[in-house]
Each structure stands twice: as C-alpha cells, then as structure tokens.
Amino acid sequence: MFPILHHESNDMLYLFHMKKVITYGTFDMFHVGHQRLLERAKALGDYLIVGVTSDGFDRERGKLNVRDNLAQRIDAVRQSGLADEIIVEEYQGQKLSDVVKHGVSVFAIGNDWRGQFDYLGKYCEVIYLERTKGVSSTGLRKANGRMLRVGILTDTADDADLVGEANFVSGIEVTGVYAEDEAVRHAFVGGAETGYDLQKAYPDAKTLCEENDLVFVHRRRRDRYLAAKAVLEAGKPVIVDFPFNKPGEARDLFALSREKDLALIERVPLAYLNTFHQLIWMLHGGAVGQVLSVECALPALGSFRDAEALAAFAVTRILGTEQAEVRRLALRSRARCDRVIFSYPDAAATCTISDSAWLTPGMTILGTDGRVDIPGAWWNMNYFRLYEGESAEPRRYSFNTEGPGFRYLLAEAVKVIAEGRAESGVLTHEKSLHLMDVLARGDLL
C-alpha cells in the first residue's frame, strides 16, 4: 500500500487529532452510487481513506471481468474529490491491518456487506451505509450493451450455483428459465422467498433460445444430448453438464458446434480452477517424480454417475486417457458406495464415491519422489500440499479461489463466445471425447 494522494495538510498534530474514516471497493465504472457512498463515508469523520481493490485481489476474491483496470478505478475515485488518501487493497486480511496502521476510527461500507465486517468492531466503529438504489456497475455494463444474456433449460429446481456465481462475472446476466414442471419454474421466478428470483419463465425452450445469447442445459443425463442439440440448432452457444450418455452423442454435438461455429462448453468447474492447473503442470513437470497412485474420495454430488465422471476427469488429467483400464465395484448396503479403479501399466487410481455421511473427501497423489495431498473438497480445490525430498514439512500452493468454481468457467465462456470460438482450450472437445471413451470402456456411462 502506498499513499497516492494527500489533500489535507500534513501537519502531524492535525493528523493525530482528526477522526479517520476508511472504506473499500472496486469502484468499477464509477457511478453515482459510489459517489454517494464516499460522500456519506466522508461525513462520518474528518479524513477519508479509500481502499481500491487491486486487479489481482478482485480475481482472487472471485470478482471477474471487472471493466476498468486499477489505474482507471483509482483515477475515478481521485476525481470524486472526496478521498484524502487512496490505498490499494491487495490481500485478504488487509482491512484489519489498515485500520490499526492508519489509526482509523470508523470503517464504513455499503449494507450489501452487512455483518461481514463486524470483526473490525474491536478496533473501530463499523457502519453499514444504505446502498443507492437503481444504480450498479452491473447495470451500467448492461446499458453499454455488452451483456451476455443467459437462460436456463432445466428439469430441477437446483441451479448448480449458476445464478449466484453469475453475479461475480461481469458481462453476464441470468434472465430466466424454461422447465416443463411448473414447480421447477416457480422456484426460479417465484420471488426471493422461493429461490432465485429470476425475471422470466419462458413459455418453451424455443423462446428461451431466441431471447438469450447463451443457454445452460442442466438436465438429467439422458436428456442432455437432445436439449443441447436443440440449443445449437436454434443458433445459440451452450453450457451443458458433463458427461453425455454415449461418446456418439458427444461426437455429434461437437461436430454440430464446429459446423455452426457455436461454443459448446461442458460444465466441469474443476477444469477451470487455477489451483488444479498448477497441480497438473507441476505433476507433469515431475514434482513428485513418477506418479504411482492417485486415491480420491468424493460424495455422490447429486448423481453417482456424474461424480464418477468427475473423478475420472481428475484421474485422467493426471495419468492420461490412453492406457487407462477402468472398472467399477458397486457396493450396496445401507449406504451406497462405488469404487472405481483405473489401472495403468505403471500406476493405479482408486476413487471412492459414496452417499455415506462418514465419507472423508480428499485426494492423495503418490509419486516416486514425493506426495501431494488435497484434504477435503478436492473438486473445488484452492490449495494443495506437496511433500518432497527429505523434508517432512509440506509446501503449500494456493490460489484463494472463491465459491464453487462455476464463475471461473463462466468467465471463460464469456471469452470463448466473444472470440467466436466453438470450444475452450481448457477442456477441448477432443480431450473430452478421449475421456468419454475411457468412461465407455469402464461401463461408467
């Protein structure tokens, strides 16, 4: 952090006695809501410090595709004429350190953050200010005409986190839903109490496609293929759950998406996490020597088959698809438990998928020269521990990703669509087909 601007006198005595107020924000596309917030914050004391989030910190906290860069956002705050000092917010936990370091008396922030900064109350007064209604950076981006409208084609009242996650990706707006079932539609459009509070239930899938720029197909596996096909045929890009029923279905759709130059992106949020990329590149670079085994456990997140496909995705990213032989052992007692075993000429992987409440999720990768551990929800990993050489102490690699990961996939989708591509380089259609072939060989479809 560095002071960028000093309006007030530098007289130390004056500085010592005055009441300092601090506030933070991204201040993307600076607007009247930001201006009013700064005015009211300033009025709470004699000296206003404004923390503007760095581009990296916004990415880390999952605020993606912010339109203005840090220099532009700082400039906008400076031009408001309200800040006595501007600092840059670069990391989680900085607020507390700033409050102490700058001798701050009041921390003020919009009431969309109500309750979240109460912990600062030990060091200064915490005030949540009413937000200005009817204006937001999101609204302005929309007015600029570059919003991507997203519709949901679904058969379940669970949105797979799309609605919440889309809020963090600027340039994208979830408009509405089509579902055959009235109760499902109601969950999406029946107002805030029933669920997602979307504007619109479309009368049919065709209208949904016409009125949106991108469709999320979130349906049972047996219906995914036809639904995604209808979207592409209606001329719109699609995000669809992974996997399809058969490799043939995937082949068909990938060909159609190429032919029509429309993006088809399979929903595997793990594929889009920075931490996962780093893990894969480090393993391929020999971080643990030669990989001997992968062991992982995960709950049946809604569907055993979809959970197995996710595990297969992770395992094959580590050990490859070519030489994989797969089989599944299904155990059924009071709780269901599937075990999927991948054998390779020089390595093996075991994935345990269960709906038992006692399952301990995690992943361990054992190599000739080291080991990687990912405790907990590895499919949403934001760190891993690498044990190598003589040292018993692991090194920790992390990216502080936020949320269930869908937002990173959405941000990539926005890019792929803007560039007019049919697929993302992160999970290409070709790689996905290889994985489908593995799943088919192991009778996992």
Ligand code: C2G
């Ligand atoms: N704000 C407002 N009225 C609006 C829009 C925003 O009062 N119509 C306020 C927000 O509540 C916030 C400030 O303006 O206090 C900046 O908003 P953003 O740029 O959206 O920043 P935000 O993501 O809220 O970051 O560490 C960062 C902070 O936690 C806040």
